[in-house]
Amino acid sequence: MLCLLFFLIYFANIFSFISMETNEIDDDDGIDLSHFGAKIYGQPKKHDGSVERYGNPEEQGDYLEGDLLIPTSAKNGIRDQSYRWKHGEVPFVINGNFDAFMMDKLERAFNEYKAKTCIKFIPRRPSDRDYISIENAPTGCWSSIGRIGGKQIVNLQTPLCLSLIGTVLHELLHVVGFFHEQNREDRDSYVTINSKNIRDGYQVNFAKIKKGDSTSFGVGYDYGSVLHYSADAFSKNGKPTIVAKKKTNEAMGQRKGFSQKDIEKINKMYKCQRSADDSFFGNVQRQILSFNNENE
Template sequence: MLIRNIFIFLILICSASSFPKYRTVADTNIPDPEEIGGDFEGDIFLTPTTIFRGIGKREPSARWPNGIVPYEISSDYDGYDRAKIISAMRRLERIVSLDPISASYCIRFQPKTADDKYFISIRNGSGCSSYVGRVNEGGQRVTLQMKSYCVDREATVMHEFMHALGFWHEQSRPDRDDYITIDFNNVQSGKEHNFNKYSFEVTDTLNLPYDYNSVMHYSKTAFSMNGRPTIITKDPDVWIGQRNSLSATDIEEIRKYYDCT
């Protein structure tokens, strides 16, 4: 029995070491949500008065009061897609919660009521897109294309919900040049603005480190015109663009942003 247990242990160790540092298992054939919608940075809706910021929007009004996000889901979705969307909401709530057993939630998605002036309106459309933070009365749309990876891939739904909670893409941080290099020679013509970098004067990184493993980070070939990398990581062994779940730093960002640490 002892020999058998040692053999199993060695197999597990070898299996774990076969993945690059920070990498999570992902299907790399599925395109990033930000490459489909055709909006700002691919999957972001902008208001006329938007001030570009980095990880989190600074103004208090961008945060949902008490971390409660009212929502409605279009009747266009069938039961399967609706269940997938709600499942992603509940998972995001649980993994960000400080104590899910006692329902000590940091953020909460709740069906809108007649009294809710601000809410997200989840609708079918082309690709996956969202506004950043709480911005519009009367319902701000979150687009999740039916019968697509926008709905089927749980972390893609959570990616859009993180935008709605107030977060921009990771690689727009002001300190990104210490961690990545953008190769504009490989970027599609007209898509260069998707790699904008914002200064510390207008961005809020929440004093958290750069996160290669963030669900909000572009992949290495995002918006590539030739299949070659548009983002080169300073650490060659890291994996970027994972769409499996929130990273540990993603979770900490939401907790800090909503003051529930």
């Protein structure tokens, strides 16, 4: 009888997801943007929608590091810090003209965060002052880092930036608060940057994050991160601009989906915790206790 109970419980719960909850995120959980200086600020530029062969669309922009931009025309509005999203909730509105296929791609990206992290993209409520506006102006793929306050744009030019779910995940990871992987301060132990192959004027895109600005949360370097540049990013001659120093089976610049280390970093940044009460094993435990109580 007991074996039958376990069998039934297993199949009743096999499709259940382990829920995640986030600890409180305070305003002092800031994200240092000072190493970017004023270069991260500017205005969107028209993009013709083309993508170089083998290139990721977010690596084709004329913005800082290809896809980082905080639109502003007021120099006194510049500040050197953004913040994490409280409770891991990112309110959003959709202000672009997205067809059913593209809306499905956005929903799939949101669901990836929901299933694997405690980040929740939720429709904006009247009380939400800070939120993202998802748009598809002909200005390429770009977003800002972290919660900058008020309305902040995530631009996903169609169909350019919605061909792969990884591009959407990439831009939303910036929104959550993460920098590009190959720009982390310890990258010189893992990759070689071939400056001679970088397009003139684009060397700044490979600048390392200043020492002491922790963005990795103790997670090792990740060649397979959805935030890593491709090997020939910003190349002027088709030759590699980034070469791995260590043997890896991971493809630099992949945009198929989160790597395991991407997920680990998100959950560490937002202090995500598994909710035992809603987990598979929590459900099993509750049902066994209920069964025992009913038969005492």
